[in-house]
Amino acid sequence: MTTHENLFEHPHRRPVQPDIAPPEDVRIQIEDDRTGLTVETLKRAFADNLYYIQGKNESLATPFDYYMALAYTVRDRLLHRWINTTTTYLEQDVKSVHYLSAEFLMGRQLSNNLLNLGLYQRVLQALHESGLNLNDLTVLEAEPGLGNGGLGRLAACFLDSLATLEIPAVGYGIRYEFGIFDQRIQDGAQVEYPDKWLRFGNPWELRRPELTAEVLFGGYTEAYQDAEGNYRVRWIPERKVLGTPYDTPVPGYNNHTVNVLRLWRAGASEEFDFRVFDSGDYVGSVTSKIFSENISKVLYPNDNTEQGKQLRLEQQYFFVSCSLQDIIKTYRRNHQNFDQFHEKVAIQLNDTHPSIGVAELMRLLVDRYHLGWNRAWYITKNTFAYTNHTLLAEALERWPVSLFERLLPRHLEIIYEINRRFLDEVRAKYPDDTGRLARMSLIEEGGEKYVRMAHLACVGSHSINGVAALHTELLQQDVLRDFYALWPERFNNKTNGVTPRRWLLSSNPKLSELITEKIGLGWVTQLEQFKQLEPLVDDAEFCQRWRQIKQERKQELAEYILLYNDIVIDPNSLFDVQVKRLHEYKRQLLNVLYIITLYNRIKKNPNIDILPRTFIFAGKAAPGYFIAKLIIKLINSVAKVVNNDPDVRDRLKVVFLEGFSVSLGERVYPAAELSEQISTAGKEASGTGNMKFAMNGALTIGTLDGANIEIREAVGAENFFLFGLTTEEVYALKAKGYNPMDYYNTNGELREVMERIASGYFCPENPHLFQPIVDSLMHKDEYLLFADYQSYIQCQEQVSQAYRHQENWTRMSILNSARMGFFSSDRTIREYCQDIWKVEPVKIDLKEYSQETAGLKIPQPPTLA
Numbered sequence: 118m119t120t121h122e123n124l125f126e127h128p129h130r131r132p133v134q135p136d137i138a139p140p141e142d143v144r145i146q147i148e149d150d151r152t153g154l155t156v157e158t159l160k161r162a163f164a165d166n167l168y169y170i171q172g173k174n175e176s177l178a179t180p181f182d183y184y185m186a187l188a189y190t191v192r193d194r195l196l197h198r199w200i201n202t203t204t205t206y207l208e209q210d211v212k213s214v215h216y217l218s219a220e221f222l223m224g225r226q227l228s229n230n231l232l233n234l235g236l237y238q239r240v241l242q243a244l245h246e247s248g249l250n251l252n253d254l255t256v257l258e259a260e261p262g263l264g265n266g267g268l269g270r271l272a273a274c275f276l277d278s279l280a281t282l283e284i285p286a287v288g289y290g291i292r293y294e295f296g297i298f299d300q301r302i303q304d305g306a307q308v309e310y311p312d313k314w315l316r317f318g319n320p321w322e323l324r325r326p327e328l329t330a331e332v333l334f335g336g337y338t339e340a341y342q343d344a345e346g347n348y349r350v351r352w353i354p355e356r357k358v359l360g361t362p363y364d365t366p367v368p369g370y371n372n373h374t375v376n377v378l379r380l381w382r383a384g385a386s387e388e389f390d391f392r393v394f395d396s397g398d399y400v401g402s403v404t405s406k407i408f409s410e411n412i413s414k415v416l417y418p419n420d421n422t423e424q425g426k427q428l429r430l431e432q433q434y435f436f437v438s439c440s441l442q443d444i445i446k447t448y449r450r451n452h453q454n455f456d457q458f459h460e461k462v463a464i465q466l467n468d469t470h471p472s473i474g475v476a477e478l479m480r481l482l483v484d485r486y487h488l489g490w491n492r493a494w495y496i497t498k499n500t501f502a503y504t505n506h507t508l509l510a511e512a513l514e515r516w517p518v519s520l521f522e523r524l525l526p527r528h529l530e531i532i533y534e535i536n537r538r539f540l541d542e543v544r545a546k547y548p549d550d551t552g553r554l555a556r557m558s559l560i561e562e563g564g565e566k567y568v569r570m571a572h573l574a575c576v577g578s579h580s581i582n583g584v585a586a587l588h589t590e591l592l593q594q595d596v597l598r599d600f601y602a603l604w605p606e607r608f609n610n611k612t613n614g615v616t617p618r619r620w621l622l623s624s625n626p627k628l629s630e631l632i633t634e635k636i637g638l639g640w641v642t643q644l645e646q647f648k649q650l651e652p653l654v655d656d657a658e659f660c661q662r663w664r665q666i667k668q669e670r671k672q673e674l675a676e677y678i679l680l681y682n683d684i685v686i687d688p689n690s691l692f693d694v695q696v697k698r699l700h701e702y703k704r705q706l707l708n709v710l711y712i713i714t715l716y717n718r719i720k721k722n723p724n725i726d727i728l729p730r731t732f733i734f735a736g737k738a739a740p741g742y743f744i745a746k747l748i749i750k751l752i753n754s755v756a757k758v759v760n761n762d763p764d765v766r767d768r769l770k771v772v773f774l775e776g777f778s779v780s781l782g783e784r785v786y787p788a789a790e791l792s793e794q795i796s797t798a799g800k801e802a803s804g805t806g807n808m809k810f811a812m813n814g815a816l817t818i819g820t821l822d823g824a825n826i827e828i829r830e831a832v833g834a835e836n837f838f839l840f841g842l843t844t845e846e847v848y849a850l851k852a853k854g855y856n857p858m859d860y861y862n863t864n865g866e867l868r869e870v871m872e873r874i875a876s877g878y879f880c881p882e883n884p885h886l887f888q889p890i891v892d893s894l895m896h897k898d899e900y901l902l903f904a905d906y907q908s909y910i911q912c913q914e915q916v917s918q919a920y921r922h923q924e925n926w927t928r929m930s931i932l933n934s935a936r937m938g939f940f941s942s943d944r945t946i947r948e949y950c951q952d953i954w955k956v957e958p959v960k961i962d963l964k965e966y967s968q969e970t971a972g973l974k975i976p977q978p979p980t981l982a
């Protein structure tokens with residue numbers, strides 16, 4: 118993909134906001150090459166970096182060399198602010214947030230860093246004067262795809278908001294050598310390729326070998342008495358792995374804060390990795406497959422399903438142990454004991470992936486620092502907070518006790534002790550309720566025993582939150598109801614948000630420019646100000662320009678689709694978009710049933726009056742998720758038939774864009790007119806794609822699920838296309854016994870759709886290919902597609918009717934954007950800060966760079982006598 122990307126022009130990618138002016142006194146002096154902000158200095162620094170870092174001059178440099186030289190130029194300016202920020206945090210002994218996440222889906226860094234630093238205009242100018250185009254360089258950056266989807270992207274939006282709100286914060290995760298696989302579509306099917314994102318080097322990271330941490334695995338424990346006669350346990354591990362941090366600076370928007378994303382890479386500890394192979398086979402030991410580096414080799418490509426693989430638990434413990442040791446090391450620079458630990462350290466668990474942290478902090482405090490159990494437990498509980506991300510049973514993490522015993526024997530003991538004390542507390546409140554004890558235990562009994570990671574996270578945290586109002590409600594009433602009954606005060610809701618910097622300012626500059634012209638730039642950090650756009654729906658000229666900008670984004674996406682998919686689409690058709698991970702609960706298949714319904718109508722009556730639509734899909738399926746991959750194949754097979762049938766007369770087009778990513782999202786969300794948010798009610802925890810679409814002026818067709826409910830309340834029911842069963846109706850239908858055939862037998866159009874698929878019409882060369890999809894719908898239909906089919910079809914008809922009234926559609930589009938202020942991740946982060954983390958902003962004032970700033974004494978050259 119990156120190979121042709123530079124062929125594609127980005128005429129709309131122009132900056133919107135004025136750059137931050139360099140301080141007066143800096144402008145009159147000769148500027149420092151690595152911190153100076155004037156166009157002249159930037160040009161000089163860029164040329165220097167090309168020469169001295171890339172080792173090239175103009176006649177040798179490739180476009181990628183220019184990208185690297187520019188990235189290093191920007192990085193120098195980041196480093197200056199970062200050192201300043203880190204020093205301030207240390208000196209002021211601030212309370213910091215530590216966001217632990219197995220995934221960070223950051224997206225490309227260059228444009229974002231330029232915008233946040235306020236350098237975009239001047240760098241554009243500096244490059245222009247050097248005969249280069251900024252957009253041609255930004256697309257050369259490999260996207261760090263260190264996440265699967267919404268959960269990882271949320272972590273990235275949160276880091277941007279934390280830095281923008283000037284909150285001391287560190288993101289901790291894993292530096293996967295291979296991120297989410299590269300998806301290509303071959304013969305209509307998904308094929309996975311390794312994501313070699315580090316192949317050409319990563320200019321944004323700094324390796325910090327001096328901060329390497331040791332992580333232990335396996336072995337056994339033994340009890341002993343220390344010199345004072347205390348009972349202690351020591352862990353004699355079998356294996357030691359080294360974790361080396363790689364730091365990426367995270368700048369706030371229009372301030373001097375630069376926080377850090379610290380990702381750990383696993384490496385061999387010679388004494389352990391080589392000792393086991395001490396058999397004369399030196400080369401064999403170096404090339405061994407069981408080497409420690411494997412721990413950070415690859416991201417597990419599953420979204421919303423637990424994997425249950427030993428390596429995955431190793432990854433989790435590896436990054437959590439490194440991070441906790443690192444947090445303790447930093448804390449101890451200012452503190453002699455742990456009394457204030459929870460007052461200086463807030464740790465957020467992004468789902469259960471890092472929840473082993475509860476047992477690890479207990480181990481460090483009790484075994485390494487010799488705190489008493491009760492004291493350690495008090496600190497642990499007041500340090501951790503847990504965010505739940507899913508209601509799907511198949512996504513709740515549990516690890517076999519036998520695996521735990523082999524890999525983390527000391528942690529298993531600690532979990533047993535936590536559980537013993539916890540169950541005593543439950544028993545005290547609910548005497549003789551053995552059912553409740555079994556339900557709440559950290560250990561799942563009966564057959565193979567498992568450790569329930571969500572229970573560990575709940576017990577070890579002072580706060581438990583869901584990510585949308587409905588989701589939190591369902592956690593309290595269903596998935597975690599026993600915990601809610603015991604500790605209602607721990608539960609709270611934090612509805613997700615997205616950063617308007619990346620998802621509007623950077624990805625939709627023309628729209629941002631129009632908005633800024635009308636209401637000023639304040640919205641970039643105060644998205645509530647979007648409300649001021651509301652009266653403009655009565656301004657015909659504004660509406661016309663709004664529509665014009667959407668049209669330009671559609672035109673650009675049409676060119677992209679022509680280039681990559683070789684499909685001609687009508688830029689005046691309705692752009693109906695569903696981009697997100699491929700998952701049965703997200704119901705891409707329901708969308709396909711509607712497409713086939715329209716197709717059947719056309720085949721019956723080729724002259725039928727039908728609104729021209731372009732159905733655009735993108736999304737990766739987990740490589741082992743058979744049905745999801747078959748749905749991709751079905752979408753592409755339907756596309757081939759629909760796009761080439763002369764009866765359709767180009768009124769319908771179906772497109773599947775390969776390789777959905779943050780970068781692709783940045784192109785697609787601004788061009789969308791209809792946002793498909795059609796999950797079965799009660800299944801999508803929040804969704805964040807829904808927010809990116811609506812901010813960019815798409816209308817939503819959606820169920821009452823996740824944050825859709827709050828989006829609909831915010832934008833107004835009259836500006837939202839609602840369909841489908843409610844969560845309560847879903848539960849009731851399942852309780853009474855759902856039979857999809859009831860719908861099949863009574864709905865002629867639905868029957869014809871299913872017959873069309875079953876007949877092999879979309880895949881004549883292999884007519885039974887889609888039989889598993891047909892069978893799964895007809896015999897089970899776990900996600901109630903048939904139950905919602907009629908409601909969806911009718912709702913789509915309302916969409917078509919509404920789209921015919923372009924003026925009113927535009928009005929609804931503007932109102933959707935104007936009312937999305939609540940869904941900025943800045944608002945979400947403010948709530949986390951106030952309710953959970955109890956942290957305050959720390960203003961960073963930027964000291965000018967000098968040799969004194971660096972704290973070094975530069976030796977003077979000897980003077981001649």
Ligand SMILES: *Cc1c(COP(=O)(O)O)cnc(C)c1O
Nearest residue numbers: 266267697778779782804805806
């Ligand atoms: C926002 C985003 C998601 C989440 O999309 P949903 O529609 O909320 O599932 C997934 N992947 C990428 C690349 C995103 O940017």
